[in-house]
Each structure stands twice: as structure tokens, then as C-alpha cells.
Amino acid sequence: MILRVTAIKLFRGLLTLLLVVTFVFVVLRLTGDPAEQLLPDDVDPLVLEHYRSVWGLDRPMHEQYLRYLASLARGDLGVSFRNALPASELIALRIPKTLELGITTFLVAVGLGVPLGIFAALHRDAWLDRFTMSFAVLGFSLPNFFLGIVLILGFSLHARWLPSSGHGTWQHMVMPVLTLATSFAGAIARFTRSSMLDVLGRDYLRTARSQGATRRRQVLLHALPNAAIPIVTIVGFSIGGMIGGAVVTENVFAWPGVGRLLTNAVADRDLAVVQAIVMLVAATMVTANLLVDIAYAWLDPRVRVGRGEGGR
Amino acid sequence: MSDVGATGAAEALAPPVSTPRSGASAWWRRLQAMPPSVRGAALILVVAVVVAAGARWMAPFSYQETDLLHRLQVPLDVEAVAAGHWLGTDKLGRDVLSRLLVATQVSVALALLGTVIGAVLGTALGILAAHRGGWVDELVMMMVDWQAAMPFLIIALAMLAFLGNSLALFVLLMGIFGWETYARLARGLLLSAREHGYAVAVRSLGASPQRLYLRHLLPNVMSPLVVQLSLNFPQTILLETSLSFLGLGIQPPLTSLGQMLGEGRDFLLTAWWLAVLPGSVIFATTLSMSILGDWLRARLDPTQRPG
Numbered sequence: 001m002i003l004r005v006t007a008i009k010l011f012r013g014l015l016t017l018l019l020v021v022t023f024v025f026v027v028l029r030l031t032g033d034p035a036e037q038l039l040p041d042d043v044d045p046l047v048l049e050h051y052r053s054v055w056g057l058d059r060p061m062h063e064q065y066l067r068y069l070a071s072l073a074r075g076d077l078g079v080s081f082r083n084a085l086p087a088s089e090l091i092a093l094r095i096p097k098t099l100e101l102g103i104t105t106f107l108v109a110v111g112l113g114v115p116l117g118i119f120a121a122l123h124r125d126a127w128l129d130r131f132t133m134s135f136a137v138l139g140f141s142l143p144n145f146f147l148g149i150v151l152i153l154g155f156s157l158h159a160r161w162l163p164s165s166g167h168g169t170w171q172h173m174v175m176p177v178l179t180l181a182t183s184f185a186g187a188i189a190r191f192t193r194s195s196m197l198d199v200l201g202r203d204y205l206r207t208a209r210s211q212g213a214t215r216r217r218q219v220l221l222h223a224l225p226n227a228a229i230p231i232v233t234i235v236g237f238s239i240g241g242m243i244g245g246a247v248v249t250e251n252v253f254a255w256p257g258v259g260r261l262l263t264n265a266v267a268d269r270d271l272a273v274v275q276a277i278v279m280l281v282a283a284t285m286v287t288a289n290l291l292v293d294i295a296y297a298w299l300d301p302r303v304r305v306g307r308g309e310g311g312r
Numbered sequence: 313m314s315d316v317g318a319t320g321a322a323e324a325l326a327p328p329v330s331t332p333r334s335g336a337s338a339w340w341r342r343l344q345a346m347p348p349s350v351r352g353a354a355l356i357l358v359v360a361v362v363v364a365a366g367a368r369w370m371a372p373f374s375y376q377e378t379d380l381l382h383r384l385q386v387p388l389d390v391e392a393v394a395a396g397h398w399l400g401t402d403k404l405g406r407d408v409l410s411r412l413l414v415a416t417q418v419s420v421a422l423a424l425l426g427t428v429i430g431a432v433l434g435t436a437l438g439i440l441a442a443h444r445g446g447w448v449d450e451l452v453m454m455m456v457d458w459q460a461a462m463p464f465l466i467i468a469l470a471m472l473a474f475l476g477n478s479l480a481l482f483v484l485l486m487g488i489f490g491w492e493t494y495a496r497l498a499r500g501l502l503l504s505a506r507e508h509g510y511a512v513a514v515r516s517l518g519a520s521p522q523r524l525y526l527r528h529l530l531p532n533v534m535s536p537l538v539v540q541l542s543l544n545f546p547q548t549i550l551l552e553t554s555l556s557f558l559g560l561g562i563q564p565p566l567t568s569l570g571q572m573l574g575e576g577r578d579f580l581l582t583a584w585w586l587a588v589l590p591g592s593v594i595f596a597t598t599l600s601m602s603i604l605g606d607w608l609r610a611r612l613d614p615t616q617r618p619g
Binding site: 016019020024027028031137138140141142143145146149150152153157240241243244247248251252262263265266267269270271274275277278281282285286289 | 457458461462463464465466469470471472473474475476546550553554557558559560570573577580581584587588591594595598599601602603606
């Protein structure tokens with residue numbers, strides 16, 4: 001059963017990818033003739049014709065679409081007209097740096113948010129709970145570019161403890177990770193809290209308590225596994241937001257990752273690079289959603305047994 | 313809606329449309345029932361709306377007027393105040409207060425416009441999906457899933473790259489942002505509201521679908537949609553300011569809070585206020601709206617969950 005559910009999800013994921021690719025193709029063709037955009041305005045019409053036939057732009061639309069799909073399948077994402085390198089190569093150089101930032105942020109946000117949420121739920125309305133909830137609302141509304149700039153003002157320009165930009169040492173990591181992790185830690189803490197509160201009131205916990213289970217055992221063995229599903233959902237959802245946040249954060253701290261490449265490419269209208277990054281993001285999101293679904297099936301016996309497709 | 317409280321659960325079961333009681337005393341009672349943080353948030357938002365409405369009238373200078381003799385003046389500094397620049401000036405000697413007012417106007421107006429477009433578009437598609445069902449429903453929900461699956465900032469950046477930056481496209485992007493949350497919510501709410509007795513009654517009396525949805529069903533499911541609107545609004549402001557901060561949104565000579573902050577970033581060492589002032593305004597607005605939205609959501613909790 002778990003296999004069938006996974007297969008359906010995988011199929012849906014691939015369909016999403018195909019939709020993204022099609023969308024990019026349609027928008028790119030709607031914006032005009034790439035040959036005219038790439039060649040100078042005063043170019044000889046014969047030259048224009050020549051490049052049109054070389055690039056296959058004189059073919060019917062459906063044939064162009066199929067050729068486009070075929071070249072994508074070969075891993076050919078086009079050439080950056082900015083520096084004449086294959087877009088895939090440019091991106092591959094940047095991916096490790098973005099992953100470095102993203103994975104560290106992810107670990108910090110989950111490592112901070114989940115315990116904070118659990119403690120807030122266990123000590124409801126105590127100062128820690130209020131602090132956590134205020135932190136969550138603050139983190140959610142504080143624009144990450146502004147947080148980044150305030151951190152630079154405080155820790156780089158004023159106290160001179162940390163470098164304001166660049167990449168290399170652990171000191172370079174501190175502020176970007178803090179900037180990116182704050183809002184996610186807040187959101188995760190908030191969801192963990194409400195889902196723990198929900199579970200703590202259930203019958204099976206009362207049973208565990210009446211059987212004399214220690215507080216620790218109650219929380220870790222009985223409550224947390226049941227509260228885990230909403231937590232996994234919010235963690236999964238936050239990956240999309242984290243990608244968007246990384247684009248901004250990388251720009252604030254001059255972090256040489258994919259996000260900075262993307263904004264530069266958008267400013268230059270370097271379309272090959274932009275479309276390649278869009279596809280990379282789409283593939284990442286599809287994979288992340290698939291992992292969340294598999295985690296569900298693993299965590300929740302009800303999904304494992306059947307009923308994978310819940311009503312919306 | 314009437315006071316939520318003891319009657320909350322009863323309201324959830326039977327959905328009568330009660331017209332809001334007007335009159336100053338009702339408003340006053342409602343204001344007193346708010347916790348202080350919510351009152352503060354509401355006050356900040358009222359100020360933001362007033363500023364957005366009257367920015368160009370309130371601004372002491374034109375936001376584009378340069379004054380090269382008074383460049384990078386410190387806020388509340390004697391010299392700056394003497395020249396009339398209460399909050400200092402930027403690299404071209406433009407009055408920061410005036411720019412801040414106009415930037416707030418542009419950012420708030422864009423976010424409002426975007427939120428309204430998104431809410432109307434999303435709700436309309438949600439109604440369509442709920443009413444038609446079948447493949448229309450499938451198509452709308454597929455689009456919803458599709459948009460929810462991609463980080464919107466990436467979609468927006470791609471559209472700006474593919475189509476070139478223009479104000480019209482930018483407004484459109486603000487409108488497309490978040491429509492899927494309204495569509496999903498409206499569809500779910502309407503599907504369950506349709507099964508209520510009053511809806512069946514209206515239908516059996518021969519009301520047209522248009523009348524049924526717009527006059528009877530929609531008013532009854534309005535509150536969760538309004539809450540969603542209040543939660544989406546700060547996100548729309550953040551989208552606009554993020555894009556403008558990156559230099560890919562509002563372009564000079566027009567300004568917005570994000571654009572000001574992006575420009576101010578280059579002067580952190582010499583003129584911190586150029587970044588901190590617009591940043592604080594963004595933060596105050598989004599925080600106030602989030603607090604208010606949370607409060608609204610908590611108040612309406614019993615009726616929140618669609619079936």
C-alpha cells in the first residue's frame with residue numbers, strides 16, 4: 001500500500017514538473033522571438049533567418065516544444081548569454097553554497113523551534129510560553145532583509161565581531177543563518193505548541209498518566225509521536241518559504257549561492273539561467289513534498305494502511 | 313456578526329446572517345474588548361492608512377526634490393531641523409520624511425490592491441469550482457496545488473525576468489500572490505454551506521445559482537475569508553518590499569519602502585537611518601497586521617474549520 005501511495009505521489013510530482021516546464025516554455029515563447037532578443041537590432045535579415053533555422057525557431061510550435069523537452073531531458077538547460085557558460089554548469093557551482101546555508105538553517109530552525117514549542121505547551125501561559133509566542137509573531141512579521149541589515153549594523157559595523165558579507169569561515173555563516181532561521185523557528189515553535197496542546201488533552205495520555213508513566217515518558221513516548229504529523233507538515237511547507245528567504249538573505253550578505261545568481265540573472269534578463277533555476281526549484285519542491293508524504297506514511301499507521309488520499 | 317463568546321458554538325451550528333449593529337456605542341464596546349496589543353496594532357494601522365491616503369498632502373517636500381547642499385543629514389540634528397528635514401536627508405539631499413510618507417503610500421496601496429485582486433480572483437474561482445464540480449473543480453484545484461507547490465518569490469522573479477519589469481506586471485503579480493488560499497478556503501466553505509437547510513430552501517424556491525452563491529452563501533462564509541485577507545496582507549507587503557529591496561520591484565524615480573531600504577543599504581556605515589527608518593515602518597505595519605489577524609482568527613475559531 002505504501003508503495004502504491006508513493007507511486008501516485010511520484011506521478012503527481014512528475015506531472016507538476018512537466019507543468020512548470022510547459023509554463024516556462026509558453027511564457028518564453030510569448031515574450032517574443034529569442035533570435036531578435038539575442039542579436040543586435042540592426043542585424044541583417046538573412047543572418048536572423050540563419051539563426052532562426054539553427055535554433056529551430058522556424059519549426060511549428062509543437063515540434064519546438066518536443067525539442068525543448070528533449071534537450072531538457074538531456075540535461076541541456078541552455079547557455080547563459082551573459083558569460084557563455086552552460087546554465088547548468090553555473091548553477092552547479094553555486095548549489096553547494098546554498099545547501100550549506102539551507103541545511104544549517106534547517107537544523108537550527110528545527111532544533112530551536114521544536115523544543116521551544118514543546119516547552120511552551122508543557123508550561124502553558126508561563127513566561128516561556130509567552131516568550132515563545134511573541135518570538136513566533138515577531139519572527140513571522142520581521143522582514144528577513146531588515147533583520148539582516150540590523151544584524152550587520154549591530155555585529156559588523158558597531159561591535160565588529162562578524163564579517164558583514166562573503167563566504168568561507170564559520171563566522172560568515174552566523175548572521176545569514178540567524179536571519180533565515182528566525183522566522184522558521186518561530187513558525188515551527190508555534191505549530192509544535194498547538195499540536196502538542198492538542199495531543200496532551202487526549203484520552204490515551206490520560207491512560208498513560210494513570211498507569212504511572214513518568215512525565216518524561218509521557219511526553220517523549222506518547223505525546224510527541226502523535227504530535228509529529230502536523231510538525232512534519234509545517235517543516236515541509238517551510239522549505240518553499242526557505243527557498244524564497246534564501247534568495248533575499250544571500251543578497252543581503254553577498255553569499256555566493258543560487259539565490260544571488262538568480263537575482264543577478266533576473267536583473268540582466270539572462271533567461272537561460274532563470275529558467276534553469278526555476279526548474280531546479282520546482283524539482284526541489286516536488287522532492288520535498290514527496291519526502292513529507294513518505295514521512296506521513298511512516299509516522300501515521302492510518303496512512304500506511306490505506307486512505308492515502310484524504311479529502312481536501 | 314454578533315459577539316462571539318457564549319454564543320460562539322451556537323453560531324457555528326446555525327448560520328444566520330445578522331446585520332452588524334451600527335452606532336457609536338457598539339463600536340466603543342468592541343474597542344474596549346480588545347487586548348492592549350491589538351488596540352496598539354489597530355492604531356498603527358489607522359495611522360498607516362491615513363498616511364497612505366494623504367501622503368503627498370502631508371509631505372513637507374516633494375519626494376523627488378534634491379538638495380545637494382544638505383546631503384546625508386542626521387535625523388533630528390540641529391542643522392537638519394533648521395533646514396526643515398526632520399528625519400534627515402539621503403545621498404541626494406532628498407527629504408527622508410517626505411520619501412517615507414510617499415513610500416508608505418505606494419507600499420500600502422500596492423499591498424491593498426494586490427490583496428483585493430487576489431481575494432476576488434481566488435473567491436470567484438473557488439465559487440466556480442464549488443458550483444461546477446467535475447473537471448472545472450479538478451482544474452482549479454490543480455492550479456491551486458501547483459501554485460502552492462512553488463515558492464511565489466521564485467515565480468515572481470521568473471515572470472519579471474521573462475516579461476520585463478513594468479508597474480502593470482508588478483501589480484498583477486501582487487494580485488496573483490495568495491489567490492490560491494482564498495480559492496481553497498471558499499470552495500471548502502461553500503461546499504459545506506450548500507448542504508445547510510437554508511441553502512436547500514433557497515434553491516428549492518427557484519433561486520438562480522448566482523443569487524444563491526452571492527446573496528445567500530457567500531455572506532455566511534465571509535468571516536473566515538476576511539480573516540484570511542488580514543493574514544495575507546502582511547505577506548503581500550513583504551513580497552513587494554522584498555522584490556523592491558532586491559532592486560527588481562518598484563523602480564526609481566518612484567519609491568516604496570523596500571526600494572528605500574535597498575538604497576539605504578549602501579549607506580549603512582555613514583547613514584544608518586536611510587535603512588532603519590523604512591525597515592521599521594515595514595516591520596510596524598506587518599507586525600500590527602499579523603497581531604490583528606491572529607486576534608480575528610482566534611475570535612472566529614469555532615466557525616473557522618471548513619467541513
